[in-house]
Amino acid sequence: MSARPAATRRTVLRGAALTPVVGLGLTACEGGDDGSAPLAGPVELGPESEVAAGDAKLYRDHNVVVSRGEDGSFKAYNTVCTHAGCPINKLDGTRLVCPCHGSEFDATTGKVLREPAVAPLKPLAVEVRNGTLVAKPQA
Numbered sequence: 001m002s003a004r005p006a007a008t009r010r011t012v013l014r015g016a017a018l019t020p021v022v023g024l025g026l027t028a029c030e031g032g033d034d035g036s037a038p039l040a041g042p043v044e045l046g047p048e049s050e051v052a053a054g055d056a057k058l059y060r061d062h063n064v065v066v067s068r069g070e071d072g073s074f075k076a077y078n079t080v081c082t083h084a085g086c087p088i089n090k091l092d093g094t095r096l097v098c099p100c101h102g103s104e105f106d107a108t109t110g111k112v113l114r115e116p117a118v119a120p121l122k123p124l125a126v127e128v129r130n131g132t133l134v135a136k137p138q139a
């Protein structure tokens, strides 16, 4: 026979205390501490050499995409989707694709390429400090 003891009220409560509670507070579509919140201040992204001319790079940890024009200038956009607030997690060339409902954005202009989103991505300020890309909210 099984020697496994039956769950007591105490063991059930202990297990419940260790179980993460999901569904309370903010969701991914509202922005919050899950990584979808917009930038609150300057963030260092990485070496400027990571973004080639005519290309773009998505920094998922910061919800920022940086593109580099053929003239070497940089542009940055917040990659929290303007449709319902999901963090965009896919960059195909310079096309950003939202995982939630399929909206697509141009990483070089922030413009909507495919609905349901209708508003462009929010532009960010970006600069190079000692060879490192730094993005921050626009003033």
Ligand code: FES
Pocket: 081, 082, 083, 084, 085, 086, 098, 099, 100, 101, 102, 103, 116, 117
């Ligand atoms: S939240 Fe991005 S398409 Fe709906």
